[in-house]
Amino acid sequence: MLDTQLILAANQDFYRAFEQQDLEAMATIWSKGTDCLCIHPGRPALRGWEQIQMAWEQIFQNTERFRISTSIITAQVSGDLGYVVLVEQITQMIQGREVTIQSMGTNIFENMSGSWYLVHHHGSPIMPPASRPGQQPG
């Protein structure tokens, strides 16, 4: 398989673990390096697997069910690094109420000993045009 296909497969594994609320699968997907980072929409970065795992645990505890669909924008690989940029459509069932949000995701993978691991996840909300402030860069 091409490296691009391998990181797309790793990317799919990540969203499957997310949708199935499978913390054990998450643990096999993420790098355990102290430098791995996770940014959930609207939040600052979590650093290192311990913090990242705790946040997923909390997310999974607070949600009855997820339905996730993704739309890949690009996937690129060079050497031992690769990244996927995509639109995430996430439906959450919380206390019997369904909420759907769209977000942008950037996922960076690193090849370690022949396998690709997630080293960085950056998710950010896509706000509806009406609620966006004027062009706000960053």
Next chain:
Amino acid sequence: MLDTQLILAANQDFYRAFEQQDLEAMATIWSKGTDCLCIHPGRPALRGWEQIQMAWEQIFQNTERFRISTSIITAQVSGDLGYVVLVEQITQMIQGREVTIQSMGTNIFENMSGSWYLVHHHGSPIMPPASRPGQQPG
């Protein structure tokens, strides 16, 4: 210079061009590939230099002055790809009013013919804790 220092220098050039509202400098920093992407806070991805340039132009037209400070979280390089994750503190002067926002940034750089170019910028707002919804993943 080490590759990590080179992408940190390219990253600094990007924020200098941003702060100085220098569209010509922006044009030398960004890759002109059709696959380059730019995600401004709260927005979907812009693809290709033409779209990206138009958005910067609009941002620069709407802002009298920027003051930007950055705090690097990590910088990693492998082969021809590298990335920087950082906190951006952006003060904008718009119609005489100063607004400061904090955002998370992920910047991915690609080495082409010995120079590092920005191929992907992902900025996302850090919302104040009080205005955040419950743990919302993505």
